[in-house]
Amino acid sequence: MKRKAAEEEQETQVDFKATLVVSKCKCPTGEDESPSKVSPLLPLSDDLMEHVLKFITDHKDRNTVSLVCKAWNALEASGRQRVFVGNCYAVSAQRVAQRFPRLKSLSLKGKPRFADFDLVPRNWGAFVLPWINVLSESHPFLEELRLKRMTLADDCLELIASAFPQLKALVLTSCDGFSTDGLASIAANCRHLRHLELTENILNHKSGAWLRAFPVSCTSLVSLDFEDLDHDDIDFEALEGLISQCNNLRTLKLNRAVSLLQLQLLLAKCPQLIELGTGSFSPGVSREEQAKLGDCFGKCSQLRTLSGFWVVAPGHLSVIHPLCSNLVSLNLSYSPICDGELSDLVSQCPKIQKLWLMDTVEDKGLEAVALSCKELRDLRVYPDHTRQGQGVSEEGFIHIAEGCPNLRAILYFCNQMTNAAVDVMARNCTDLESFRLCIMEPAKPDHTTNAPMDEGFGAIVRHCKALRRLSLSGWLTDKAFEYIGQHAKKLERLSVAFAGESDVGLQHVLRGCLSLKKLEIRDSPFGDMALLSGLHRYESMRSLWMSSCSVTITGCQWLAHHKPRLNVEVIQKRDKDNSTLVDSVYVYRSVAGHRGDRPSFVMAL
Amino acid sequence: MSRSLYARGCPSVFPDPISIPALICPVLPFESPAVERDYMGIGLGVKDEKASSSTASFSAAALMPTSADDLCGSHLKLAPPSSSADDDGGADGADDDEPLSGNIGWPPISSYRKATTRSLSTKEPCPSRDTIGMATLVHPQGHLIDDQEFDASQADLSNDECSSRMINPSPKVPTRKSLHIKVSMDGTPIMRKLDLETIQGYRHLSLELHKLFKFYKRNLSCEVGAHSSFKESGDADFLLTYKDKDGDWMLVGNTPWELFARTARRLRIMKKVK
Numbered sequence: 001m002k003r004k005a006a007e008e009e010q011e012t013q014v015d016f017k018a019t020l021v022v023s024k025c026k027c028p029t030g031e032d033e034s035p036s037k038v039s040p041l042l043p044l045s046d047d048l049m050e051h052v053l054k055f056i057t058d059h060k061d062r063n064t065v066s067l068v069c070k071a072w073n074a075l076e077a078s079g080r081q082r083v084f085v086g087n088c089y090a091v092s093a094q095r096v097a098q099r100f101p102r103l104k105s106l107s108l109k110g111k112p113r114f115a116d117f118d119l120v121p122r123n124w125g126a127f128v129l130p131w132i133n134v135l136s137e138s139h140p141f142l143e144e145l146r147l148k149r150m151t152l153a154d155d156c157l158e159l160i161a162s163a164f165p166q167l168k169a170l171v172l173t174s175c176d177g178f179s180t181d182g183l184a185s186i187a188a189n190c191r192h193l194r195h196l197e198l199t200e201n202i203l204n205h206k207s208g209a210w211l212r213a214f215p216v217s218c219t220s221l222v223s224l225d226f227e228d229l230d231h232d233d234i235d236f237e238a239l240e241g242l243i244s245q246c247n248n249l250r251t252l253k254l255n256r257a258v259s260l261l262q263l264q265l266l267l268a269k270c271p272q273l274i275e276l277g278t279g280s281f282s283p284g285v286s287r288e289e290q291a292k293l294g295d296c297f298g299k300c301s302q303l304r305t306l307s308g309f310w311v312v313a314p315g316h317l318s319v320i321h322p323l324c325s326n327l328v329s330l331n332l333s334y335s336p337i338c339d340g341e342l343s344d345l346v347s348q349c350p351k352i353q354k355l356w357l358m359d360t361v362e363d364k365g366l367e368a369v370a371l372s373c374k375e376l377r378d379l380r381v382y383p384d385h386t387r388q389g390q391g392v393s394e395e396g397f398i399h400i401a402e403g404c405p406n407l408r409a410i411l412y413f414c415n416q417m418t419n420a421a422v423d424v425m426a427r428n429c430t431d432l433e434s435f436r437l438c439i440m441e442p443a444k445p446d447h448t449t450n451a452p453m454d455e456g457f458g459a460i461v462r463h464c465k466a467l468r469r470l471s472l473s474g475w476l477t478d479k480a481f482e483y484i485g486q487h488a489k490k491l492e493r494l495s496v497a498f499a500g501e502s503d504v505g506l507q508h509v510l511r512g513c514l515s516l517k518k519l520e521i522r523d524s525p526f527g528d529m530a531l532l533s534g535l536h537r538y539e540s541m542r543s544l545w546m547s548s549c550s551v552t553i554t555g556c557q558w559l560a561h562h563k564p565r566l567n568v569e570v571i572q573k574r575d576k577d578n579s580t581l582v583d584s585v586y587v588y589r590s591v592a593g594h595r596g597d598r599p600s601f602v603m604a605l
Numbered sequence: 606m607s608r609s610l611y612a613r614g615c616p617s618v619f620p621d622p623i624s625i626p627a628l629i630c631p632v633l634p635f636e637s638p639a640v641e642r643d644y645m646g647i648g649l650g651v652k653d654e655k656a657s658s659s660t661a662s663f664s665a666a667a668l669m670p671t672s673a674d675d676l677c678g679s680h681l682k683l684a685p686p687s688s689s690a691d692d693d694g695g696a697d698g699a700d701d702d703e704p705l706s707g708n709i710g711w712p713p714i715s716s717y718r719k720a721t722t723r724s725l726s727t728k729e730p731c732p733s734r735d736t737i738g739m740a741t742l743v744h745p746q747g748h749l750i751d752d753q754e755f756d757a758s759q760a761d762l763s764n765d766e767c768s769s770r771m772i773n774p775s776p777k778v779p780t781r782k783s784l785h786i787k788v789s790m791d792g793t794p795i796m797r798k799l800d801l802e803t804i805q806g807y808r809h810l811s812l813e814l815h816k817l818f819k820f821y822k823r824n825l826s827c828e829v830g831a832h833s834s835f836k837e838s839g840d841a842d843f844l845l846t847y848k849d850k851d852g853d854w855m856l857v858g859n860t861p862w863e864l865f866a867r868t869a870r871r872l873r874i875m876k877k878v879k
Contacts, residue, residue, distance in 0.1 A: 116717075117710030174717065200717040228717065230724065256725075310725055333718075334725060383712065385722045388812045413712060440712045471713075497711065522710075 049075050059084050081105060086542050088126055088150065089567065092592040093134035105144035105169075106135070112545045112586055113495075114520055115149055116174060119547055119584070121571070123599050128152035128175075129159070130597075136163030144169040144195075151175065157182030161189035169195035176202040180229065184213035191215070197225040197251075206231035208257065212238045223251035227277045227308060230256050244269040253277025256310045260285060260293065267296050275305035281335075284313035298322035307331035317341050324348035329355075333382045336360040343368030354378040359391040359413060366396030370403025379404070380411040383440065394421035401425035409434035409469075416447040417474060422456030432464040436471035442498035442523070445475040452476055458483035461491075468515075471495040481505035485512025496521040506530035510537050520545040528555025531585070535559065538566050539589050547584035556585050560605035567594055568605040784866070790818055790843070790874040801866045807858055814845070814874065843874045 044052075053076055056062055066076040082105040085091060097103070110126025128150050135142055142164045157178055160167065167190045180203065186196070187210060208231045221242070234257040243249060249270050254263065258279025267273070285293070297303075303323050312335045327349050332342075333356040342365040346352065352373045357365070359381050369376070379400060381392055392414050398421050400407070407429040417439050425432075437457075445452055453474035461467060461484050468490055472480070476499035484491070485508035492515050500506065506526045509516070510533050519541065527550035538544060538559075553570065560568040569586045594604040785798045797817050804810050845857040848871040857865065857872070 114710065116715040117713050118716055119710045174715070200715060202717060202720075228721075230721070334722060336726075382714065382718070385714075385719060386726060388809070390815070413714075438712050442708065442711060495713075497713070 046071075046075060050079055053079050057082070078102065082144075083107070085109070087588055087590075088131070089592065089595045090542075090588060090590045093131040095592070097134050097138040101138075103135075103139050104142060105146075106131075106142065107146040107148075108150060109148045110150035112520065112543060113149070113518070114522065114545055114547065119522065121599075121601060123151075124602065125595065125597050125599065126150040127597060129156045132156055132159050132163065140164065141166050143167060144171075146171040146173075147175055148173040149175065151177040152182075153177050154179055154182035154185075158185045161185045165190070166192055168192055169197075171195065171197045171199075172201050173197075173199045174201060177204065179204040180206045180208075180210040180231065184210035187211070187213040188215065191218075192220055193218075194220050194222040194248075196221070197223060197253075198228055199225065200228055203229065208232075208234040211235050211242065214238070214242050216241075217245075218242060219245050219247065221246040222248050223275075224249070225251060225253035225277065226255050227253045228255070232257050234258065236262055240265060240269065246270075247272075249273065251275040251305075253307060254279040256280040259283060260313065260316070261289070264293055264296050267300060271299045272302060273300055274302050275329075276300070276303055276308075278306065278308035280310040281308070281316060282311045282313035284316055290316060290319050293319040294322055301326070303327070305329040305331075309335040311335075312337060317345055321345070321348055326351065328353050331356040333358055333380060336384055338362075339365035339368065343372075346372045349373060351375055356380040356382070358382050358384050360384050360389050361392075362389060363392055363396035363399065366392060367399040367403075370399040373404060375406060376400075376404040377406055378409040379407065381413060382411075383413040391415050394418045397421045398424050401428045405429055405431075407432060411436040411438075411471075413438045413440060415440055416444070417453065417456070418446045418448050419451065419453060419456035419459075420448075422453070423459040426456075426459035426463040430463050431466060432460070433466050434469035435460050435464065435467060436469065436495070437473055438471065439474040442473075443475045444473075452480070454480040454483065458487075461487040465490065467491055469493040471497075472499050473497060474499075477501045478505040478508070481508045485509050488513055490515050492517045494519050496524055498523045500524045500526060503527055503530035503533070507533040510534035517542045519543075521547070521549060523548045525550055528552055528558070531555050532559060535562060538563065538587050541589070543586065543588040545584065545586050551582050551585055552580040553582055554580060556582060557605050559587065565589060565591070569598070570603045570605060571601055572603065786869060786871055788814065788817065788872040788874070791876040793818065799872065801869065804866070806862055807865075810857075811845075814872075818874070842877060844877050846873050846875055847871065848873070 049072065053062075053065065056065060059082070062076055062080060066073045077099045078101060080100050081102055083096060083100055083103055084107045085096065086109050088108045088110045096106075108128070108131065110128075111120055111124060114120055115124065126149060128147060129152065136159060140163060143166050145160065145164075145167065146169070152172075152175060160170070162185075167186075170186060170190075170193070178201075183196075183198075186193070206229050212235050224242075224246075234255070236258070239258075243252065243266055250273060252266070252270065252273055253275070254266075254277050256279060258266070260279075260281055260283070263279055267276075297320055300323065304326060305328060306320065306323070307330075309317075309332055317337065321344075324345065325348060328351055330345075330349065330352055331354075336358050337360060339361050342357070342361045346355075346369050350372060353375050355369065355373065355376060355378070357369075357380065361381075366381070369379075381396075383391060392412070394414070394417050397412060397414070397417065400410075401421070401424045405428050407425075408431055410425075410429075410432070411434075414437075417437065422437070439453070446456070453472075453476055456474075457470075457472060457476065457480050461470070467488055470484070470488065470491055470493070472495065478501045481500060482505075484494070489512075491513045494509065494513070494516060496519075503526055506521070506524075507530060509519070510530075516537070521544075526546065531546065531551050532555060534544070553572065556568050556570050560566070567586075567588055567590045570582045571584045571586075572582045598604060784801045786801060787796050788799050789796045799813060799817065804813055846854050847857050847865070847869040848854050849868045850870055854873070857869075860868075
């Protein structure tokens with residue numbers, strides 16, 4: 001049995017799906033196996049299965065395991081420690097708490113992604129408090145909480161702090177509704193806190209006093225990220241004291257209130273950092289100070305990730321040159337630097353894999369990137385909001401396409417693009433997994449040929465077989481959607497804006513993209529027929545969002561009636577005179593029924 | 606689902622009206638309303654600079670159902686953007702925050718990022734710093750300075766001096782009254798207005814004009830005195846001139862910026878005679 005156990009474990013790790021098919025745990029009979037042979041069809045004991053399951057950590061794999069049979073479902077559920085809920089309304093908190101008694105880490109995502117762009121009205125929902133209320137009773141030993149696009153108030157944070165004494169990680173991304181007071185209660189009460197990461201949240205009010213709330217004896221911090229708290233006052237002594245005590249600190253991302261000299265002081269205390277968010281990289285200092293800073297950076301030999309650079313003092317970017325040769329990730333997306341400075345920097349960064357920039361670097365800057373950064377995997381070029389420069393265009397795009405063949409993900413905001421340029425990228429960067437092109441003028445054609453951008457995006461889906469995420473822009477006809485439906489078989493997320501000609505476009509996508517999970521559409525001429533053509537698809541998708549399309553209330557009602565396991569939520573402005581068009585419809589699968597915390601403007605059908 | 610189901614726009618599996626309460630679905634098979642909806646053209650066809658609502662009507666093609674046979678379909682055909690729609694009434698120099706007025710959430714930059722970059726740019730420490738980069742610095746007097754001069758002048762460009770020219774951190778309250786002057790360009794019938802108070806140097810002016818008149822689109826360039834446009838071509842297609850308070854037309858770029866900003870009354874982009 002022991003030998004068999006070892007075999008089973010190995011098989012499970014390598015290709016357990018095949019094992020699942022083969023092993024019929026409850027029905028060993030029916031096969032002509034001689035008793036002397038070790039049969040793989042003998043039932044596995046519960047203990048053994050539990051032991052095997054410990055090695056399976058990936059969500060998708062565990063989900064598959066739980067579908068094999070009821071016994072495995074129960075076993076898997078009793079052992080699962082990390083749960084990821086992609087839509088907080090798809091399941092009730094009670095159900096999660098009941099099914100997974102050993103839950104230690106919970107990830108929740110709330111609002112639809114278009115909430116980031118102000119397309120979802122405030123107070124839409126995604127409240128965290130109901131979840132915390134349930135979990136505080138059933139799972140007081142919760143260790144990790146990761147929330148994205150959810151609303152939580154300070155009293156919710158206080159409840160988290162008091163209910164989960166073992167809390168080790170709190171990660172808030174794009175959340176809102178709270179303030180630094182709530183953070184102070186977390187800091188004060190969670191004695192074992194290791195990770196406190198805040199990214200792109202929108203706080204009600206901020207003051208620097210929360211840093212003082214960390215107990216004097218706190219030594220447990222491994223990562224502290226408060227880049228998005230732009231309070232101008234900061235208790236620097238408290239921060240300094242905290243940093244010097246936490247010897248295990250690996251990630252430190254500071255906010256704008258920390259100046260360059262203060263950064264130097266902090267770095268001297270923690271040279272073991274792996275990820276650093278510089279505060280504001282200013283005000284400027286003298287040459288001697290710059291040299292000292294350069295030395296200080298040089299001592300941080302393990303630093304691999306840099307971000308921040310909120311306001312770069314002129315000419316000071318050179319102090320990070322000693323670090324560049326090991327740098328793997330660099331986020332300059334808030335710094336309007338020019339191509340000269342960028343090329344000085346990237347020419348020394350051969351290992352860089354993730355580079356986020358602002359389009360002030362223009363095409364010349366991208367040319368420099370393409371020359372030096374051959375390992376580049378993730379590139380983002382954000383537009384300068386003042387739009388005073390000329391930004392980037394298809395020239396920079398082609399440079400990147402030709403110079404960085406290992407590209408996996410690209411987000412590119414540009415003023416103009418051509419099909420030819422997109423084609424170049426499609427042919428060169430065949431490993432692309434995420435392609436997001438945003439031509440900033442809605443429905444703009446290829447500026448050299450005045451043709452729609454169909455062929456460009458068609459080339460992408462044809463050549464990049466691993467494509468999982470796609471965002472469209474520019475003038476697109478139904479042909480583009482036909483290409484997508486035909487070729488993008490692994491596509492999971494699709495974002496459509498100002499594109500398409502008729503319902504046929506969306507029908508192509510819904511029929512062809514079998515892996516589709518999230519579909520979000522705005523301002524496109526898709527109506528009821530398109531919506532209903534996906535009737536058989538929505539239950540295998542996480543969600544569908546359509547806003548400012550031609551969907552009517554009747555279509556939504558029809559959908560809701562025929563698919564009772566889908567939640568169809570409609571927002572329709574009251575002042576539209578007698579129009580049956582809906583402003584937005586949000587369709588998602590749910591086992592919890594319609595949500596009870598709908599605001600008045602959301603209709604559930 | 607097979608394609609034939611939708612070939613004629615109407616699936617054959619519609620339920621009969623009895624199965625759905627009349628309250629919810631009064632008309633079946635339902636018809637889409639005749640929709641006349643122009644959603645395109647916000648960035649393309651906004652001729653009226655005052656248009657700001659997201660449902661303003663535009664000059665792009667109206668969308669109508671194609672035939673009466675399409676009982677269930679809303680087969681709205683969308684015409685391609687016409688080239689004449691390219692000459693849109695783009696944003697004023699002052700409207701930098703909403704590049705395509707009327708379009709909520711476009712381009713798709715998260716509201717956090719937008720708010721952050723906006724507040725960062727109002728806190729810029731050095732007014733002579735170009736907004737697009739630091740490689741070439743422009744001294745307040747208007748000429749380019751190099752590194753050594755920068756170090757020496759770093760002390761001069763102290764916060765006090767900067768703050769007097771800095772845009773007030775709270776964008777709602779302007780520090781000085783704005784000074785709009787008319788800008789005309791040879792060959793373009795529409796004049797624009799530019800607020801000189803928000804401009805900090807000749808280079809900035811050149812960029813601003815390029816943006817206003819969309820030079821990058823037409824591959825043009827304009828010389829702004831000694832500081833040529835960022836295309837840096839000696840033989841630019843246009844020349845910038847201004848009318849001063851005495852009524853004379855002068856070449857831009859020969860006077861210090863401060864003086865120019867005080868005396869310029871109108872700007873004119875003249876076609877260069879080669």
